Amino acid sequence: MNVLVTGGAGFIGSNLVDALLARGDSVRILDDLFSGSKENVDPAAELVVGSVADEKLVHEVADGCEVVFHIAAHRAVPRSVENPLGTDLANVHGTLAVLVAARDAGARRVVSASSSSVYGGAEQLPTPESAPLIPRSPYAVSKLAGEQYCRVFAELFGLETVSLRYFNVYGPRQRPDSAYAAVIPLFIDALTSGKRPTVHGDGRQSRDFTFVTDAVVGTLAAADAPGAACAGRAYNIAPGYSHSLLDLLEILGRLIGVKPDPVFTDPRPGDVRLAQADPSAATRDLGFSCSVGFEDGLRRTVEWLA
Template sequence: MNLSDKKILVTGGAGFIGSNLCEVLLEKKNRVVCLDNFATGKRENVKDLQSNPNFKLIEGDIRNLEDCKVAVSKVDYVLHQAALGSVPRSIKDPITTNDVNVSGFLNMLVASRDAGVKRFVYAASSSTYGDSESLPKVEDVIGKPLSPYAITKYVNELYADVFSKTYGLETVGLRYFNVFGRKQDPNGAYAAVIPKFVKQFMNGKSPVINGDGNYSRDFTYIDNVIQANILALVTNNPKAVNTVYNVAFGERNTLNELVGYLREVLSKLDPSINNVKIEYGPNRQGDIPHSLASINKAEKLLNYKPQFSLQKGLKEAVQWYWENL
């Protein structure tokens, strides 16, 4: 995975996934431009990077085409991570979700096309599978979207496909499955389940599982996602571009299993966590019952080999939260 001495734009570079990508790209001796409007990104995520002469932070918004044009200037590659995540947020405010995720995405495609960017790799989503009940999820079998967020992420794939066919812009979409790990925000109404539960356990509070806990997910540690992004940038296989991939570990765990693993890891650091009760609430609107990815396509075409199972990733993530919360 040799990638060095390139100029790479990471949109949403102060976010959870984006900031981890910025770090690794700088370690590999690339020049990194981070574009973020700090709506959900955090300044502390990139604070340690700002002393690096190869790192440039642009405070801007992908909804503004001029900001996009400035950010892509003389850039070799784009890793487009900027988006308004969260199914519940999109149900509450579909207009802003669409503005950022669709109009902002289109701005970035246009700016990248006009700047002669070599390849545009973007964060797609497992939410695109919608009401399809088939398991495991295979890239070319999708259902109808179940939320405004899911619609926006599917539209991204359609736009990317059109731009690759019409303008020759190389694109790769990475359908992320329930990503977790260091720097993921445990706070706020739309916090992801793992950091939220970790913080609640650490504070002696009861995590609340939506539903009976038997919904299952293909939880994917951040380092697996970083690997997929870099492979998508460096592949020289013509069959590997202008398509989409599942990015996951390829196993599913129920929410009850997840909570059991979390309790196990955390109670080694604080035995009192063994006594925290688990609470159950109603199912969440727009949630799919089960999610499991087939990663065969990414393994075959990108040589993707995820190293972190849920349990291995949780050990790393919990240690980070223990030291940083």
């Protein structure tokens, strides 16, 4: 099958590309290398360097693709607080451009990366997809706008769209060396180089951490599931268990063989306190469930970063 992966040079996107190539798909990538890297890309995939916000280019690369995996985005909450216009261009205009191009190319399905941040810190834990959506950062607004465009394109044009609410994905190729790096590579980097890890807030905030191969399995399931069950819908993709940052530090300290001594700072604006998914709708409609345990995933991540 011919597929397009936007954001295929990034962390989740490149792991997805590897899985698509392994199952024999012909993969084209559109990525402007904003946060991704050429080194992540298997040479068996075709890499087109450019932006999802470039409507003409997106039309060109979508041509002949049966499924579009729209993974590209400006990902970080703090970046969106500092530069909401940049986040909007990549995430909202970019998603709309991808949907228009996929529709015009006659693609069967678009699987689009959304985020647990659309819940904005739900009161109901574990959180089902029916919980109130109260985004609390420009990033979260952009992800919700993308979901809504996906739903509308399914309803208006019959394009089979599926949005996936990923919850704190971690694993190989997630890098610690960016201003907006995620917590797991940052903690591993600190603990393996003798630095004190920084915890924003009291460390009791919790996340439903998802190993990247599980996120990839969920993404493939969303492309393959019957359209009658899932078109136009959004699904939680996560194990359904949460861990606090203090738990995370304790496990990482054990795996690495050091005693963590964190520095506590103020909480970050826009961050949510507690996150735990109810993944039962994805199990029912997509046949998806996570299979990698937290400690096993962390061990594999530590090994990769080492």
